[in-house]
Amino acid sequence: MKNDWTFCDGNGGLSRRQALASLGLGILGVASARSALAQVAVRPPTRVDHTLVVIFLRGGADGLSLVPPAFEDDYYRRRPQLHVPEAVQLKLDGKFAMHPALRPLHEIWEGGELSISHAVGSQDTTRSHFEAMRTMEYGDRDGSRGVGGGWLGRYLNATNGGGSPLRAVAMGGMLPDSLRGANEGVALESLEHLSLRIPAAAGDEGTWRKRIAALYEGWDPLSQAGRETLKVLDLLASTAAPTETGAYPETPLGRGLRDLAFLIEREVGVEFACLDQGAWDTHVTQGVTEGWIAGQMQDVAQSVAAFWRELGPRRKNVTMVLQTEFGRRVEENQGLGTDHGRASVMMVLDAKANGREVRGQWPGLKDEDLDEVGDLKVGTDYRQILAEILAKRFDPTALSKVFPGETLKPVQMLA
Amino acid sequence: MAGISRRDVLIGAGALSLGGCSAALRQARELRQTGPVAVREVEDLDLRRLHRIGYGPTLEDLDHLKRIGWAAYVEEQLTASRPEPEELAAMLRRMDIFSFGGADLRVLPEREILRQLSQAALLRAIYSPNQLRERMVGFWSDHFNIDAKKAHGSFFLAGDQNSVIRPHAMGSFPKMLNASAHSPAMLTYLDNRVSSSRSLNENYGRELLELHSLGVHGGYTQNDVREVARCFTGWSNENRFLRARGSFRFIPDDHDSGPKTVLGRAITASGKGAGDEVLNLLAEHPSTAKHIGTKIARAFLGNHAGTWPDQLAKTYTATEGDISAMLREILLAPEFGRPGSGLVKRPFDFVVSAIRGVGAITDGSGAVQEHLDRMRQPLYQWPMPDGYPTRPEAWHGSLLGRWAFAVQLAYGAIPGVETDLEAWAARTGLPPAQALSQLLLGAESPASQDPREALALILASPAYQTCA
Numbered sequence: 001m002k003n004d005w006t007f008c009d010g011n012g013g014l015s016r017r018q019a020l021a022s023l024g025l026g027i028l029g030v031a032s033a034r035s036a037l038a039q040v041a042v043r044p045p046t047r048v049d050h051t052l053v054v055i056f057l058r059g060g061a062d063g064l065s066l067v068p069p070a071f072e073d074d075y076y077r078r079r080p081q082l083h084v085p086e087a088v089q090l091k092l093d094g095k096f097a098m099h100p101a102l103r104p105l106h107e108i109w110e111g112g113e114l115s116i117s118h119a120v121g122s123q124d125t126t127r128s129h130f131e132a133m134r135t136m137e138y139g140d141r142d143g144s145r146g147v148g149g150g151w152l153g154r155y156l157n158a159t160n161g162g163g164s165p166l167r168a169v170a171m172g173g174m175l176p177d178s179l180r181g182a183n184e185g186v187a188l189e190s191l192e193h194l195s196l197r198i199p200a201a202a203g204d205e206g207t208w209r210k211r212i213a214a215l216y217e218g219w220d221p222l223s224q225a226g227r228e229t230l231k232v233l234d235l236l237a238s239t240a241a242p243t244e245t246g247a248y249p250e251t252p253l254g255r256g257l258r259d260l261a262f263l264i265e266r267e268v269g270v271e272f273a274c275l276d277q278g279a280w281d282t283h284v285t286q287g288v289t290e291g292w293i294a295g296q297m298q299d300v301a302q303s304v305a306a307f308w309r310e311l312g313p314r315r316k317n318v319t320m321v322l323q324t325e326f327g328r329r330v331e332e333n334q335g336l337g338t339d340h341g342r343a344s345v346m347m348v349l350d351a352k353a354n355g356r357e358v359r360g361q362w363p364g365l366k367d368e369d370l371d372e373v374g375d376l377k378v379g380t381d382y383r384q385i386l387a388e389i390l391a392k393r394f395d396p397t398a399l400s401k402v403f404p405g406e407t408l409k410p411v412q413m414l415a
Numbered sequence: 416m417a418g419i420s421r422r423d424v425l426i427g428a429g430a431l432s433l434g435g436c437s438a439a440l441r442q443a444r445e446l447r448q449t450g451p452v453a454v455r456e457v458e459d460l461d462l463r464r465l466h467r468i469g470y471g472p473t474l475e476d477l478d479h480l481k482r483i484g485w486a487a488y489v490e491e492q493l494t495a496s497r498p499e500p501e502e503l504a505a506m507l508r509r510m511d512i513f514s515f516g517g518a519d520l521r522v523l524p525e526r527e528i529l530r531q532l533s534q535a536a537l538l539r540a541i542y543s544p545n546q547l548r549e550r551m552v553g554f555w556s557d558h559f560n561i562d563a564k565k566a567h568g569s570f571f572l573a574g575d576q577n578s579v580i581r582p583h584a585m586g587s588f589p590k591m592l593n594a595s596a597h598s599p600a601m602l603t604y605l606d607n608r609v610s611s612s613r614s615l616n617e618n619y620g621r622e623l624l625e626l627h628s629l630g631v632h633g634g635y636t637q638n639d640v641r642e643v644a645r646c647f648t649g650w651s652n653e654n655r656f657l658r659a660r661g662s663f664r665f666i667p668d669d670h671d672s673g674p675k676t677v678l679g680r681a682i683t684a685s686g687k688g689a690g691d692e693v694l695n696l697l698a699e700h701p702s703t704a705k706h707i708g709t710k711i712a713r714a715f716l717g718n719h720a721g722t723w724p725d726q727l728a729k730t731y732t733a734t735e736g737d738i739s740a741m742l743r744e745i746l747l748a749p750e751f752g753r754p755g756s757g758l759v760k761r762p763f764d765f766v767v768s769a770i771r772g773v774g775a776i777t778d779g780s781g782a783v784q785e786h787l788d789r790m791r792q793p794l795y796q797w798p799m800p801d802g803y804p805t806r807p808e809a810w811h812g813s814l815l816g817r818w819a820f821a822v823q824l825a826y827g828a829i830p831g832v833e834t835d836l837e838a839w840a841a842r843t844g845l846p847p848a849q850a851l852s853q854l855l856l857g858a859e860s861p862a863s864q865d866p867r868e869a870l871a872l873i874l875a876s877p878a879y880q881t882c883a
Binding site for chain 1: 609610613615616621631799807809811814816818822823826877
């Protein structure tokens with residue numbers, strides 16, 4: 001991102017404006033208040049072709065509760081207290097079922113816009129949350145750290161965005177590991193906080209934005225982060241944020257998705273959005289159709305469904321993936337909870353999802369099918385799903401940079 | 416006291432420290448320092464050191480350092496020997512969380528407990544002259560992270576701070592590890608309270624190994640996690656009638672008394688002794704020495720940590736885990752305070768250093784805590800056992816919150832915080848804008864002659880985020 005005007009001016013008659021546009025930079029970030037370039041108009045909204053929303057369910061979500069393998073006797077045998085009773089299971093494909101608390105997602109499944117894969121995980125056998133999350137956010141095969149940085153960060157670096165400062169956003173204020181290593185990536189706590197809230201005695205907000213901008217002209221990471229933040233402020237200064245919650249639950253995920261829907265509708269160039277949900281680490285009193293895990297499911301299902309509904313026709317330009325760092329042990333523990341496991345579910349929402357049946361290799365729940373600790377084995381590598389999304393909805397040529405040296409067969413989550 | 420319940424007494428007492436802002440703020444005003452100081456400028460090196468050994472200097476600190484020099488300053492900080500302001504102690508004493516035991520606090524709403532906990536942390540960090548101790552309290556609170564919002568942990572958190580973190584923050588790591596294992600707050604947070612021979616819960620066992628002692632690469636297996644968890648079955652909280660509810664209690668009936676092997680060694684002690692033996696084993700383990708040495712080296716030196724992790728590991732082993740011995744080496748190391756460490760203040764550091772820097776008066780309540788919340792560091796609410804992140808990138812999203820705080824502080828727009836820039840500057844004999852620029856940033860010329868504007872820009876600048 002070098003600010004090299006002489007190169008541009010000397011480059012065979014390119015006008016300064018053309019040269020700037022070709023750099024793909026947010027003009028506001030480059031120009032200082034004193035420069036003539038400040039007269040260049042605010043960059044118009046940036047269209048992107050497609051947006052990916054990644055929701056990471058934190059804590060190890062119990063795939064066997066989210067999508068019970070209803071056809072397996074061993075499921076009922078090993079979860080005497082915690083299995084989802086058949087009478088309330090929602091039908092999926094005749095083999096697997098869905099937990100009743102996910103009903104809003106079930107409707108999306110019936111509408112053909114949800115794909116589900118089971119027994120998904122990584123080759124990392126760690127049961128440490130942080131290691132497992134790191135593996136998945138880095139897009140690594142297993143615990144041995146690969147190329148470095150987050151998988152989304154690598155995609156961002158390997159491709160050109162439209163220059164929007166909001167090309168990659170983390171709703172909720174903290175940048176996840178998946179976005180590490182990229183220059184783009186803004187952590188948004190919430191839209192209503194996207195303001196300096198200058199007290200009256202201090203003057204007006206626009207003047208302060210300029211003053212602060214003059215402080216953040218360096219090339220160190222902090223200064224770059226400052227510039228990104230200012231670009232966001234400038235872009236949103238002209239639009240009004242949503243105030244009503246409406247159909248969204250009053251939860252961080254609900255609010256995050258509501259705000260994200262707003263940003264997508266404003267066409268400010270959001271290409272990737274990351275959200276975190278939940279406390280899925282149900283070691284004790286997990287609950288079945290009510291209680292801890294059911295509450296988590298309701299939050300996810302209602303928030304996601306409200307978002308999907310609000311998008312309306314824009315759904316064809318949005319894909320959403322729900323993932324978790326690992327699942328939970330098949331055998332329930334005597335605290336009426338479950339311990340850390342391996343494989344879990346992964347879900348994808350898309351206007352052309354390949355629903356109708358749960359995808360991927362199902363290793364089975366018999367004693368001999370489980371791993372040495374008693375966990376469901378991994379039948380599908382989580383990267384197969386992420387790679388399929390990037391290949392079919394984004395730039396397939398970037399895959400070799402995101403997952404170098406890997407052949408990742410799609411499990412056909414998308415048509 | 417007939418007819419008045421304990422609840423009434425508690426709530427009555429609580430009202431004094433509650434957002435009865437006026438009362439707490441009045442008390443805080445007693446903490447205002449006056450009188451001239453002999454500092455007019457400060458070296459970059461000293462600024463960087465002072466922003467890292469503690470939460471940034473007050474005028475008193477700058478004056479004091481100038482007179483006694485760095486080595487003596489460090490020694491004072493290591494022994495926490497500067498007198499604590501009596502007003503600060505008085506404010507803390509009046510808080511419910513320090514007047515009543517864990518279980519008794521249940522009459523108060525949890526958000527009030529949390530508010531008081533955060534208030535105490537802020538007041539101590541802002542007003543204690545023993546800054547290194549307060550920084551280490553913060554450091555170990557992250558290391559032995561407890562989420563106040565899980566399982567009513569807030570009720571026991573003050574107890575944890577008082578018996579685990581504060582007494583040992585610059586003392587013996589093995590003793591702190593031991594205290595943590597007995598802490599009702601920790602046993603609740605990591606589910607050990609409900610772990611028994613019939614129903615084993617591995618959560619505490621795992622985090623004890625992964626986060627508290629050996630570290631994730633410390634050389635333990637999934638089997639060790641299980642065996643350690645078995646050793647700690649029965650370590651729980653008191654919940655019987657007429658006993659001190661919420662204190663530590665070993666429940667023999669819950670203990671798994673079968674043979675256990677941890678890290679290749681057979682555990683010989685039985686009953687509660689098994690857990691004690693594991694704690695000794697872990698505290699002495701070379702991986703623990705390396706893990707703790709690494710964390711301390713990185714916290715103070717950042718990119719300049721170099722070979723200090725190994726050096727501190729040796730010190731750990733030689734001194735049986737003496738934290739102040741490790742700190743002494745690091746604080747006197749030539750790399751300490753060197754530019755280019757890559758260290759960035761987290762929101763709590765930023766807020767505290769700003770308030771200290773200009774000698775502001777605050778009750779540490781409401782509005783200040785909301786600002787911390789906007790910057791995504793609401794205290795004691797990190798859900799994962801690994802503590803608030805230390806890598807700088809995790810905090811880039813807090814810049815907007817910092818800028819808002821900077822402007823609002825400078826223009827006196829934060830309820831519960833009072834600044835008097837003219838009186839503050841008068842102590843130095845310099846014009847306000849110049850005093851702020853010199854003494855907060857070590858910069859010669861201020862960005863503006865208007866002291867409020869100058870202060871806002873100083874606090875908002877990148878240099879102020881990176882320990883000057």
